[in-house]
Amino acid sequence: MAAGKGTRMGGQIDKIFLEVDGAPIIVHTWRRFLSLPSVSKIVLVVRSGMEEEFKRLASVHKLDQKSFSLVVGGAERQDSVWNGLSSVKEEFDLVAIQDGARPCTPVAVIEKAFQIAAQHGAAVLARRVTDTVKESQDGLVVDRTLDRSLLWAVQTPQVFQTYVILRAIAEAIKKGYKLTDDTAACEMIGQKVCLVECPAPNPKATSPDDLPYIEMLLRNERALSL
């Protein structure tokens, strides 16, 4: 998913094109999926008019070692996901949906999510919620404290048997639902979704404040791999 406008980044430039540790965020994310044995094709869902820029990045950063295709996104995240999925249909057994702005996901955890999705149909990376979370109907007064031990914040990738996610999102579209999260479409059709705990930080770039932290994670990882 590389079609976001990144309106929270406070500028015109898409957040995924901001440079961290020597390359745009999207290049780091792309490289990570290139390195995975489970991945044979990469579909980038992009904003209309940005196709040439992605081709340029692929060439400059040598990202064309595996087949990739560019698909134009839709109005909402769900439309963009649908456009991406429709372009491959059931060509592959499994599909991972990744936020382009999430460049630090550990490859070993992605592989684990592929395995679990192959077995159970749907898997999502998640971390335990560490904050105390309150529920409030009006946003002014606390109604109750939730039991934190039951809560998981989900991340990406979300990995699916392809026919499962195609059916789930088709159903969401038919019912007129707008879901911000792909596993929610699975829950809607009664498809079991497995949690895959991501033990390392897996941040998404949503504001300029996030960039120094993301850069530090990428540098540390590179230092360890040398």
Add this chain to the structure above:
Amino acid sequence: MAAGKGTRMGGQIDKIFLEVDGAPIIVHTWRRFLSLPSVSKIVLVVRSGMEEEFKRLASVHKLDQKSFSLVVGGAERQDSVWNGLSSVKEEFDLVAIQDGARPCTPVAVIEKAFQIAAQHGAAVLARRVTDTVKESQDGLVVDRTLDRSLLWAVQTPQVFQTYVILRAIAEAIKKGYKLTDDTAACEMIGQKVCLVECPAPNPKATSPDDLPYIEMLLRNERALSL
């Protein structure tokens, strides 16, 4: 609250003594409360044996412009809070409970929390939850997606009319509850708790990964104030 052991920091040193932007984290937090017109006394709840170190910090960093006292913490957070509160009792109308490891809280938002607590009894800084949060009983399979628009992650300070929080925590102790969050004790006795949205980042140092981000926030703030 400055009695945490910081076991997640991967070392022997308490996280609150780690230096960021020229001073230990606890010094930044302490300074922030010194600068507040609403604050006339600061009670530091510390680990047994660390009293001299806090006195030294107060002297080196000139933190003794307002009266402060040192109280030894207990086994659990709730015990530590109780020890701190017991040392002042109802000497002051309002009390703010702050994590020592949370050095970036904007002072304007703390003042707002004091005002709201004076009016309604209890106020807590909070941010809207931006992650998609799932509930899972077994930590393996998702049970449901929560409605994110109702969720708030609470931070500190938590500010109270002193008699309210004394009564709430006394009740929690009597009932044998262990609460990790002071406003939960209020909810238990039916005391309304108001949310005070904190629009700026208000991170707590919980792992070494947090330090570069905290340092950046402190530096940016200092640059703006010069």
